[in-house]
Amino acid sequence: MASTRVLVKRRKAVRNIKKITRTMELIATARFKKAMDRASEAEAYTRKIAELVTDLSATAENVSHPLLKKHDEIKNEVLLVLGSNRGLCGGYNAGILREAMLALKRIGEQKITPHLELSGKRPINFFRFAGIKAEQVYTQFEDKPTFAEVEPIADRYIKGYMDGTIDRVEVAYMKFMSASTQKPVIETLLPLDVKTTTAGKGPTTRVAESRKKTVEYEFAPSASDILTQLLPESFKVRLFKCFLDAAVSEQIARRVTMKQATENANDMIKALTQEYNRARQAGITKEILEIVSGADALS
Amino acid sequence: MAGKEIHCMIVTPERALLDVKADFVSVPLYDGELGVLPGRAPMIGRLGYGELRIRKGSTTQYLYVDGGFLQVRDDTVTVLTSRAMFDYHITPDAVRQSMEAAQAALKKASGTEAQETHRAAQDKARAQLRIAAKKKS
Numbered sequence: 001m002a003s004t005r006v007l008v009k010r011r012k013a014v015r016n017i018k019k020i021t022r023t024m025e026l027i028a029t030a031r032f033k034k035a036m037d038r039a040s041e042a043e044a045y046t047r048k049i050a051e052l053v054t055d056l057s058a059t060a061e062n063v064s065h066p067l068l069k070k071h072d073e074i075k076n077e078v079l080l081v082l083g084s085n086r087g088l089c090g091g092y093n094a095g096i097l098r099e100a101m102l103a104l105k106r107i108g109e110q111k112i113t114p115h116l117e118l119s120g121k122r123p124i125n126f127f128r129f130a131g132i133k134a135e136q137v138y139t140q141f142e143d144k145p146t147f148a149e150v151e152p153i154a155d156r157y158i159k160g161y162m163d164g165t166i167d168r169v170e171v172a173y174m175k176f177m178s179a180s181t182q183k184p185v186i187e188t189l190l191p192l193d194v195k196t197t198t199a200g201k202g203p204t205t206r207v208a209e210s211r212k213k214t215v216e217y218e219f220a221p222s223a224s225d226i227l228t229q230l231l232p233e234s235f236k237v238r239l240f241k242c243f244l245d246a247a248v249s250e251q252i253a254r255r256v257t258m259k260q261a262t263e264n265a266n267d268m269i270k271a272l273t274q275e276y277n278r279a280r281q282a283g284i285t286k287e288i289l290e291i292v293s294g295a296d297a298l299s
Numbered sequence: 300m301a302g303k304e305i306h307c308m309i310v311t312p313e314r315a316l317l318d319v320k321a322d323f324v325s326v327p328l329y330d331g332e333l334g335v336l337p338g339r340a341p342m343i344g345r346l347g348y349g350e351l352r353i354r355k356g357s358t359t360q361y362l363y364v365d366g367g368f369l370q371v372r373d374d375t376v377t378v379l380t381s382r383a384m385f386d387y388h389i390t391p392d393a394v395r396q397s398m399e400a401a402q403a404a405l406k407k408a409s410g411t412e413a414q415e416t417h418r419a420a421q422d423k424a425r426a427q428l429r430i431a432a433k434k435k436s
């Protein structure tokens with residue numbers, strides 16, 4: 001039987017841990033709400049850009065743009081992995097890294113040179129441990145990625161793609177499906193696909209599309225001119241959305257994990273309290289027995 | 300029916316900045332200003348940088364936008380821009396500094412491409428200053 005003092009100590013420790021996990025859960029909840037608001041505010045822009053792309057590509061038939069063209073031979077591929085800077089968020093990073101490793105394996109089999117780019121300390125550490133070199137690492141993206149921060153990265157990809165130094169860009173991140181489901185995915189951002197560009201999140205986009213088809217627009221300058229400007233923008237927005245999704249998903253993952261941890265701590269406290277009470281009672285019983293037997297021996 | 304007012308939306312990648320009703324909207328297109336009144340035919344245009352005016356009654360709001368796209372449709376003006384600022388958010392001192400930096404860089408820059416970037420930066424700063432100055436008068 002464990003001594004009561006040890007049990008009390010352990011219970012105290014668990015209680016303290018519970019306090020921490022509970023606080024972290026609350027913080028993650030607040031951050032998640034903020035990140036979610038940002039993501040939904042950004043959605044308007046994404047939707048509008050997608051709408052414009054559809055409208056324009058309907059008018060300017062058979063557009064050719066270097067960002068749309070598939071390169072004949074794929075030799076260099078950029079794989080951008082979006083993870084988190086901090087841990088304690090359950091399977092969030094593990095899921096992304098698993099996808100990323102699978103993608104790397106596939107890239108290797110196709111004899112393509114991978115260019116690994118990582119965001120977040122967790123993926124950086126993981127790949128350092130795995131002995132895979134990353135070409136670019138970012139740690140500045142926390143729960144509030146800004147467009148101004150993402151834009152230079154997007155610009156670099158666009159330039160690389162136009163130059164032919166990059167033949168494909170893929171992003172591994174946690175896609176936000178709903179508040180209860182997120183999925184680690186690999187998405188191909190370049191070459192741009194007009195169809196996927198327009199197929200945004202949720203049913204609202206599709207309704208808007210079918211409704212818009214009939215409008216005859218005036219263009220200033222010509223439709224194809226605008227499209228050339230619009231496509232890079234559309235790519236930037238998609239990349240930005242990946243970052244936003246990742247931020248939201250990370251906070252959700254952390255909240256869920258911390259909630260679980262708090263619940264586990266509660267269970268543990270219960271179990272420890274029970275054990276402590278038993279131990280205490282056993283001690284009392286033992287003492288009474290000793291006293292009684294001592295008294296019996298005297299009489 | 301062409302309404303008496305237009306619906307003006309300004310959207311940046313990070314958030315929907317503005318969503319108001321207006322009588323008249325003037326936007327900086329890539330080659331000059333374009334005014335939009337209710338009942339305008341649908342159009343899509345490319346924006347340059349400069350001043351965006353939204354008039355409602357006797358009040359006018361001034362904004363600075365930095366490139367982007369314009370969509371007019373059913374008396375709805377949608378401005379998609381990577382950067383938009385209200386006139387009262389512009390800090391003239393900071394802008395002046397960046398303008399001076401651009402000017403200095405322009406003098407040193409060699410090659411047309413570099414010169415173009417710096418000249419654009421300088422012009423953008425100037426446009427912001429103009430808008431900021433308007434607020435005071």
